[in-house]
Amino acid sequence: xxxxxxxxxxxxxxxxxxxxxxxxxxxxxxxxxxxxxxxxxxxxxxxxxxxxxxxxxxxxxxxxxxxxxxxxxxxxxxxxxxxxxxxxxxxxxxxxxxxxxxxxxxxxxxxxxxxxxxxxxxxxxxxxxxxxxxxxxxxxxxxxxxxxxxxxxxxxxxxxxxxxxxxxxxxxxxxxxxxxxxxxxxxxxxxxxxxxxxxxxxxxxxxxxxxxxxxxxxxxxxxxxxxxxxxxxxxxxxxxxxxxxxxxxxxxxxxxxxxxxxxxxxxxxxxxxxxxxxxxxxxxxxxxxxxxxxxxxxxxxxxxxxxxxxxxxxxxxxxxxxxxxxxxxxxxxxxxxxxxxxxxxxxxxxxxxxxxxxxxxxxxxxxxxxxxxxxxxx
Amino acid sequence: xxxxxxxxxxxxxxxxxxxxxxxxxxxxxxxxxxxxxxxxxxxxxxxxxxxxxxxxxxxxxxxxxxxxxxxxxxxxxxxxxxxxxxxxxxxxxxxxxxxxxxxxxxxxxxxxxxxxxxxxxxxxxxxxxxxxxxxxxxxxxxxxxxxxxxxxxxxxxxxxxxxxxxxxxxxxxxxxxxxxxxxxxxxxxxxxxxxxxxxxxxxxxxxxxxxxxxxxxxxxxxxxxxxxxxx
Numbered sequence: 187x188x189x190x191x192x193x194x195x196x197x198x199x200x201x202x203x204x205x206x207x208x209x210x211x212x213x214x215x216x217x218x219x220x221x222x223x224x225x226x227x228x229x230x231x232x233x234x235x236x237x238x239x240x241x242x243x244x245x246x247x248x249x250x251x252x253x254x255x256x257x258x259x260x261x262x263x264x265x266x267x268x269x270x271x272x273x274x275x276x277x278x279x280x281x282x283x284x285x286x287x288x289x290x291x292x293x294x295x296x297x298x299x300x301x302x303x304x305x306x307x308x309x310x311x312x313x314x315x316x317x318x319x320x321x322x323x324x325x326x327x328x329x330x331x332x333x334x335x336x337x338x339x340x341x342x343x344x345x346x347x348x349x350x351x352x353x354x355x356x357x358x359x360x361x362x363x364x365x366x367x368x369x370x371x372x373x374x375x376x377x378x379x380x381x382x383x384x385x386x387x388x389x390x391x392x393x394x395x396x397x398x399x400x401x402x403x404x405x406x407x408x409x410x411x412x413x414x415x416x417x418x419x420x421x422x423x424x425x426x427x428x429x430x431x432x433x434x435x436x437x438x439x440x441x442x443x444x445x446x447x448x449x450x451x452x453x454x455x456x457x458x459x460x461x462x463x464x465x466x467x468x469x470x471x472x473x474x475x476x477x478x479x480x481x482x483x484x485x486x487x488x489x490x491x492x493x494x495x496x497x498x499x500x501x502x503x504x505x506x507x508x509x510x511x512x513x514x515x516x517x518x519x520x521x522x523x524x525x526x527x528x529x530x531x532x533x534x535x536x537x538x539x540x541x542x543x544x545x546x547x548x549x550x551x552x553x554x555x556x557x558x559x560x561x562x563x564x
Numbered sequence: 565x566x567x568x569x570x571x572x573x574x575x576x577x578x579x580x581x582x583x584x585x586x587x588x589x590x591x592x593x594x595x596x597x598x599x600x601x602x603x604x605x606x607x608x609x610x611x612x613x614x615x616x617x618x619x620x621x622x623x624x625x626x627x628x629x630x631x632x633x634x635x636x637x638x639x640x641x642x643x644x645x646x647x648x649x650x651x652x653x654x655x656x657x658x659x660x661x662x663x664x665x666x667x668x669x670x671x672x673x674x675x676x677x678x679x680x681x682x683x684x685x686x687x688x689x690x691x692x693x694x695x696x697x698x699x700x701x702x703x704x705x706x707x708x709x710x711x712x713x714x715x716x717x718x719x720x721x722x723x724x725x726x727x728x729x730x731x732x733x734x735x736x737x738x739x740x741x742x743x744x745x746x747x748x749x750x751x752x753x754x755x756x757x758x759x760x761x762x763x764x765x766x767x768x769x770x771x772x773x774x775x776x777x778x779x780x781x782x783x784x785x786x787x788x789x790x791x792x793x794x795x
Contacts, residue, residue, distance in 0.1 A: 200664035479649025
């Protein structure tokens with residue numbers, strides 16, 4: 187069988203023009219599919235940036251919350267009730283909201299403000315400039331140093347701004363693992379300062395961040411919170427909820443799915459057509475092989491090998507090209523949102539194998555139909 | 565002489581009902597080891613259809629074909645494929661060489677189909693290329709060879725599996741007279757043996773001198789045999 191596969195390999199790659207066209211088709215399809223799904227994956231990661239950056243194990247929220255940016259304020263008794271649940275090590279409030287700041291230049295800029303629990307500062311970011319205790323100072327804010335910080339005029343320590351007619355001062359610059367989705371700068375402050383400076387609703391707790399005593403206690407905490415009429419989600423569950431929201435309720439998932447399907451169809455049509463032409467041009471030769479003594483299943487193996495080999499090489503090139511483009515993009519735009527994940531790679535591999543399967547099916551049908559007698563008649 | 569091929573009441577028709585057309589009608593004959601049998605006749609006389617049925621390529625409508633006492637059309641399709649691979653060497657009219665393979669790889673194809681290792685098959689194929697005088701062209705693609713050289717490559721490919729039966733379909737149709745004669749000299753002197761029978765379908769009267777016997781066909785029937793000058 188090895189010899190037959192080598193024969194198939196040589197018949198395939200020695201036809202350089204056709205082989206190149208075949209690879210271009212598959213590579214292009216894989217590139218588009220991986221690029222689309224990677225961008226989507228990047229968007230979903232960014233959509234969960236607050237959840238990832240704050241790092242709390244369990245989040246208590248109103249059940250109607252669909253994503254981290256659309257929090258529904260919780261009455262303060264919920265915080266007390268959660269603190270009293272067995273298995274809760276500690277629970278702290280989180281303020282999350284938006285505000286308009288007026289920069290020294292006179293420009294107005296929308297920002298996301300996260301108010302951390304005054305006592306624990308749970309979820310505090312890693313500072314690259316300044317000291318964390320300065321967050322307790324009057325008017326103190328910490329700015330996240332990401333690509334959005336330029337929208338605040340690239341502030342340094344001591345830079346001042348106005349927030350809802352209050353004076354604000356940058357006391358620290360922080361680094362977070364994932365920046366936000368909407369291109370808005372992020373400011374950290376304490377919970378008490380946030381509700382003091384920013385116009386608020388009657389209830390001000392956006393989320394309650396819970397640290398359980400143990401992992402086993404999480405299920406019990408979730409049950410007890412459910413009895414209160416609220417929802418407690420682990421970090422992963424909350425990220426999944428946010429992902430589901432963007433996938434199924436915003437049209438974003440549908441659009442990406444359509445683009446991925448189009449990429450698949452483009453790849454399928456290019457590679458399917460090229461492979462079919464390749465088979466057609468070699469049809470007499472396959473007939474000659476049949477006449478010489480090749481069995482039907484051997485010809486099937488040859489075609490399957492040719493299609494699978496092309497698919498896997500195209501897959502490698504496509505993934506490589508995508509990784510190259512994303513790396514290049516991230517060099518230029520550090521916060522470019524695209525992640526190549528194992529799921530993305532597996533999805534593209536399955537799709538490319540489907541392309542190979544369909545392409546080879548067309549070829550196999552044609553080759554199995556040819557009669558060696560036709561070779562004599564030709 | 566021992567019969568290599570026994571054909572009995574062999575018939576082939578195409579289509580059904582009013583469209584039924586007989587290509588070969590109740591043909592019976594024997595061909596022997598050590599013999600070159602030419603099959604001649606006008607176009608549409610059934611030569612190629614007969615050749616295809618004898619070589620295990622086209623299933624007859626009725627009748628039997630026995631090669632070396634084995635009724636080949638009682639075999640299953642995979643067994644017939646193996647029969648063709650091991651017992652029959654084909655030289656097609658258009659050679660059907662693979663342009664994307666080198667000459668020596670083309671010759672090695674039957675051995676590769678026999679599951680011989682690639683290196684072993686190539687080295688054996690090189691030996692047969694040497695026999696047909698093309699050792700120095702082994703690494704060239706067939707398209708870089710002349711018509712006569714391509715014919716010799718096709719010959720080497722047919723020979724490499726050391727078949728009992730060699731089938732030539734119009735072997736000199738696309739060759740000039742001189743090259744055609746050289747090929748036939750080679751067939752007669754190097755390929756024919758006591759363990760091998762050669763069937764040649766041809767229109768080319770220039771090569772009839774190489775026949776031991778000539779079978780004439782018309783309208784799907786045998787209309788007679790002649791002894792060739794080679795006899």
